[in-house]
Amino acid sequence: xxEQVRRNPVREAISLRRRIARLEAEVQECRALNIRLxxxxxxxxELLLPVAARDEEKLAELLEKxxxxx
Amino acid sequence: MALESRAVSRVSDVTVDxxxxxxxxxxxAVLDVFFDGRRILSFWLHRDGVRDxxxxxxxxxxxxxxxxxxxxxxxVVVTRTGQEVFRREVGFGSARxxxxxxxxxxxxxxxxxxxxxxxxxxxRSAEELQPLLDxxxxxxxxxxxxxxxxxxxxxxxxxxxxxxxxxxxxxxADVAYVSRYTHPVDVIRESFRMQRQLxxxxxxxxxxxxxxxxxxxxxxxxxxxGLDVFGGFFMDGNLHLMGExxxxxxxxxxxxxxxxxxxxxxxxxxxxxxxxxxxxxxxSWRVPDPAFHFAPPATTxxxxxxxxxxxxxxxxxxxxxxxxxxxxxxxxxxxxxxWAAERxxxxxxxxxxxxxxxxxxxxxxxxGVPSVGLDFQPRSYAEAAARGGQDAEFWRCNLLELRDVLxxxxxxxxxxxxxxxxxxxxxxxxxxxxRQHLWxxxxxxxxxxxxxxxxxxxxxxxxxxxxxxxxHVKRRRTRALVAELEQAGATVVHRETIRVSDxxxxxxxxxxxxxxxxxxx
Numbered sequence: 227x228x229e230q231v232r233r234n235p236v237r238e239a240i241s242l243r244r245r246i247a248r249l250e251a252e253v254q255e256c257r258a259l260n261i262r263l264x265x266x267x268x269x270x271x272e273l274l275l276p277v278a279a280r281d282e283e284k285l286a287e288l289l290e291k292x293x294x295x296x
Numbered sequence: 297m298a299l300e301s302r303a304v305s306r307v308s309d310v311t312v313d314x315x316x317x318x319x320x321x322x323x324x325a326v327l328d329v330f331f332d333g334r335r336i337l338s339f340w341l342h343r344d345g346v347r348d349x350x351x352x353x354x355x356x357x358x359x360x361x362x363x364x365x366x367x368x369x370x371x372v373v374v375t376r377t378g379q380e381v382f383r384r385e386v387g388f389g390s391a392r393x394x395x396x397x398x399x400x401x402x403x404x405x406x407x408x409x410x411x412x413x414x415x416x417x418x419x420r421s422a423e424e425l426q427p428l429l430d431x432x433x434x435x436x437x438x439x440x441x442x443x444x445x446x447x448x449x450x451x452x453x454x455x456x457x458x459x460x461x462x463x464x465x466x467x468x469a470d471v472a473y474v475s476r477y478t479h480p481v482d483v484i485r486e487s488f489r490m491q492r493q494l495x496x497x498x499x500x501x502x503x504x505x506x507x508x509x510x511x512x513x514x515x516x517x518x519x520x521x522g523l524d525v526f527g528g529f530f531m532d533g534n535l536h537l538m539g540e541x542x543x544x545x546x547x548x549x550x551x552x553x554x555x556x557x558x559x560x561x562x563x564x565x566x567x568x569x570x571x572x573x574x575x576x577x578x579x580s581w582r583v584p585d586p587a588f589h590f591a592p593p594a595t596t597x598x599x600x601x602x603x604x605x606x607x608x609x610x611x612x613x614x615x616x617x618x619x620x621x622x623x624x625x626x627x628x629x630x631x632x633x634x635w636a637a638e639r640x641x642x643x644x645x646x647x648x649x650x651x652x653x654x655x656x657x658x659x660x661x662x663x664g665v666p667s668v669g670l671d672f673q674p675r676s677y678a679e680a681a682a683r684g685g686q687d688a689e690f691w692r693c694n695l696l697e698l699r700d701v702l703x704x705x706x707x708x709x710x711x712x713x714x715x716x717x718x719x720x721x722x723x724x725x726x727x728x729x730x731r732q733h734l735w736x737x738x739x740x741x742x743x744x745x746x747x748x749x750x751x752x753x754x755x756x757x758x759x760x761x762x763x764x765x766x767x768h769v770k771r772r773r774t775r776a777l778v779a780e781l782e783q784a785g786a787t788v789v790h791r792e793t794i795r796v797s798d799x800x801x802x803x804x805x806x807x808x809x810x811x812x813x814x815x816x817x
Binding site for chain 2 (some may be wrong): 243247256257258264266267268269289
């Protein structure tokens with residue numbers, strides 16, 4: 227297969243073009259993880275302490291406060 | 297793309313009629329169009345026009361059509377040289393009066409560089425500018441309070457540094473800051489923290505992206521002005537600044553901040569405004585160009601999009617829908633809500649996902665079921681929220697932001713069960729990312745003690761009855777949705793398809809009842 231592609235420059239160009247498009251899409255997918263990671267870290271750092279302390283009342287209060295500040 | 301700074305464009309054969317502006321010029325030229333002495337729009341002849349014989353035609357933009365009725369003395373001027381290339385009385389439509397390009401409040405409006413209607417600074421008096429300058433001061437001070445050194449940016453910096461005043465064709469004010477962090481995750485987290493702190497200070501914030509937001513400043517008398525705050529950071533020797541810049545840059549060209557003067561008042565500016573303006577507007581930033589378009593390289597757009605954008609997909613459409621005059625809020629429930637309520641008589645909490653105007657939330661609350669409506673656009677449920685009632689709550693929730701989705705899920709999971717979740721014509725407006733978050737949110741809410749079920753309704757077949765257009769929805773394939781739900785750990789316990797009317801070409805909606813069972817993992 228690779229041999230065939232190499233022998234046909236037009237096909238190789240098309241194949242490379244497709245591969246670049248796929249790679250670009252995959253790079254964008256990776257970049258989008260930055261927002262997800264930041265969101266998750268923000269939520270965890272803001273809300274985890276009362277969870278660890280098992281402070282039910284404080285947690286309810288913090289959840290509401292967090293939601294309203296977004 | 298920038299205009300050759302030395303090229304002098306010779307513009308000839310200019311004519312203006314009801315269709316638009318025609319002109320010839322071998323070189324690109326920026327032209328200003330005036331009606332009765334007031335600038336209405338500016339454009340690039342080749343970029344914005346279309347070929348018309350040996351010249352070019354700029355057809356009147358759609359945003360101007362409704363005003364073009366009557367007579368106006370139209371002048372066309374070459375921006376760069378001030379040379380007048382056309383002046384004549386031109387008649388439009390059948391009206392006998394003068395053409396009046398004004399908004400609903402009677403304020404003169406013009407078109408900005410993207411041909412959107414704005415109340416430009418050139419149409420405001422010096423006194424009218426004061427509240428804007430106060431607002432800039434206030435936002436910069438508020439940002440300083442939360443530890444961020446902001447400076448004038450974009451058109452506001454350009455006006456201040458080039459002319460000491462606001463740019464006539466500009467219509468808003470921008471500030472920016474450059475973070476000390478150097479990784480997208482850290483600058484996003486910083487932006488989230490800034491937002492939280494500004495909310496604590498009493499400001500209303502609208503987020504544009506993970507690195508830019510708008511701060512509403514109350515100017516008194518019910519006037520609220522939004523100022524845009526753009527974040528930036530250095531990475532790999534490049535300055536990245538929302539929304540268009542990625543350039544090799546020295547940190548010393550930004551920090552420590554200096555000052556600049558705008559309309560006689562002093563504001564913070566980057567250390568080297570020349571360099572910043574060159575990064576923003578290109579080498580020809582000193583030459584006024586009211587029709588300037590940003591054209592950052594694709595690599596910059598891809599990076600800024602990939603890192604920071606995607607939180608507002610599909611928003612413009614719903615903003616338009618809810619800015620129109622609405623019909624009276626119905627007292628009757630939707631067929632789906634009525635059907636779901638009948639099937640779930642023991643529901644202790646009702647959650648309307650994508651509640652829109654919120655009529656079903658009010659109806660369920662009136663039946664004594666504590667109800668919460670979620671929608672990303674608070675304007676949609678404003679009327680229902682004002683009517684309110686003890687058992688009806690409305691929360692803003694953007695399914696594209698985990699900071700909205702996860703806390704809402706956690707809070708609603710703690711409400712009394714069983715919970716009845718209803719999403720009427722929601723999955724048929726959402727893209728795949730938002731749908732994944734919808735499944736996650738539903739699963740979280742239903743995982744709380746007492747469990748519950750999710751009821752979905754969506755367009756399953758286009759008819760010839762205008763149903764899809766009226767509801768602004770796209771068709772969804774039942775089989776694909778079922779597969780997606782099963783992938784998300786759900787079980788579809790009921791499904792059916794219903795005609796929305798008796799007409800033979802009626803649209804059909806699909807309905808599903810969905811559970812997340814513990815054994816589904």
